[in-house]
Amino acid sequence: MRSVVDHRLTSALTLALVLASGVAAAQEEPPAPPPAPAPTTAPSPEAARAEALFQEGKELLDAGRFVEACDKLAESDKLDPAIGTLGLLAACHEGQGRLATAWREYKETAARAEAAKDDRAAVARERAAALEPNLPRLSVRLARPSAEVEVFRNRERVPPEDLGVAVPVDPGTYEIVARAPRRPEHRVTITVKPGAQAVVEVPDLDRLEAPPSPAAPAPSAKDAPSGLGPRRTAGLIVAGVGLAGVVVGGVAGAVALGQNRESIAIHEHCSTSAECDEGRALRQKAFRTATVSTVGFAVGGAGLVAGVLLLAIPKAKPEPRTAIAPFVSGNGGGAVVLGQF
Template sequence: MILSRLPAPRAIRRARLAVASVVLASAALLAPAGALAQGMSSDPTLAQTLFEEGRRLMEAKAYAEACPKLAESQRLRPGTGTLLNLALCNEALGKTATAWGQFKEALFASKKEGNAAREAFAQEHINALEPRLSKIVLKAEGTPGLLVRVDGHDIPAAALGTPIPIDPGAHEVEATASGYSVWSTIVQVGESADLKTIAVPKLQPAPPAQTAAAQPGPAAGGAGIAAGSSAGGGGGEGLRTAGFVIGGAGAAVLGVGAVFGILAAGQASDAEKDPALCPGKQCTPLGRKEIDAAETKALVSTIGIGVGVAAIGAGAILVLTSGRPRAEGASAAGARPGAPGRVHARVVPLLGPEGGGVGVMGAF
């Protein structure tokens, strides 16, 4: 039998180093990430203070002052209780569509949390608001590249021709397209169960001396309808999404690297201790094969850890440079801000007298 000197300690050291790298890399990444998260996350003290002040103003029926404080509390620390209170505040202000959308969000959140009392509370207000909702229907002629806005917010083409809940009051409807003159009008929406149909005509070509109409940029978020929160800038959200995807993939690769490191350490150690494979630290050909296999796993582990760490770092950079996402709050009587929750749902336009956004029907 041919025996070879066992360089097992090298394989074991390489495998153990790979596993240690995972621990050190995780610590290096998580430590600043934790500090950063604390710096960027909500301020619970300020959120609680604003919530209590908003509740006090609501009890004094100073709704115009209370709603912004509750909205900011919800932005700092999203919670179903704050969301319900904000919905109540907007309902008292006559912003029926905004309140209806926020009650819808709170309903889904309460179902997710298993809070039957809040769920029933939200459903009761939804049922009361729905018959009173005013709506607009936007109809547009086929102008190439047409973009319709309400209160400065882009309306998706799929929403044209569909009745959209909207807060009562005056709203500006604008239509633009590159190379065409801008068309706009003001529509006054009634307080209860009003339905306004706005026919956007085919746009006229811009005069030759006039430069082509500039492409509209991202619309600012504002008071909503049919949902609670406005979408922020598309570019920032795209970077955040890419950052989380890349970071998640990096974490997965890092995990694979750790697994291969553990397997390599175990395989090399077992071979070294097996008297049939490596008697007296001298390996048989079969033992040598086991050691080589362990070194291959250790190499895969090292590569996986390097790629994983790099991907997580790149993802973190993308998230940090994307800016903080905008979240619009909403609100149940006497409830305190709770822990934030999220649920996926459909996106709908948000329209209000102070602006617009893209709303998400679901729990947050």
């Protein structure tokens, strides 16, 4: 697998890495005859895919298309980690302006090269050291350190061991959020520029006041109160009851008239006592229905009068209290309006 990617090692680092390897070769003694080539094996699918991604990423980087190039190189190194791939990825991120990311990748490149006893470790360390003076650093400090407090930087949790430490970050804007159970959260946004050191102080969350409830929106014209106070509302209700009583009285009166006419017809033409009794019974029924009609008209009329009075008379103290009391007597029925207007 290493033989498949050997040819990309020198081109994987920045121009400084390539020049360093060229100088080292010029200072060496004349090389000995090369050994016989070792038999090669077919690359694995992962290595072949990594090689293709590496070549695509290198071409995109040459064209200045940093975002696409870095994505290709990162995927290639994930499939088949190599010194050259990571070195070129670091150079890509440096060109993007992601200084802290490039710095970490140069240091990792140096570690890989040292483990492989590769001379490019020194050049990778030099590139990392060259970036250090311009690295932005961001420190998040807790006024009251607590294991319950969790701090997030752009939605990624900051490890507890990094709190209070000036951590190298890429230039840009960061949202710092501190949370703890049953406490108000603290949120702040800060922009960090190259070479700057920024500090975010997180106050004691126990001393923070809960955020105020959002103010209720001002009522619009259509939501504004109609101006109907208890007095006018009572007037509308009483008038409605009165109107219903008038309707009931009218219907009952019409039914009573029909029953009465039918009872008279039976009484005038009855030939037997049974038929005459039926006429008398129907007349009694008509009388009861007429009583209902009378009560309905009485209640309805009184309700309408009381409702109109409540709506028309100016408001007074105390608020009006009204009631309609129907009554029935042997001579008919009616209603009495009781209350304070």
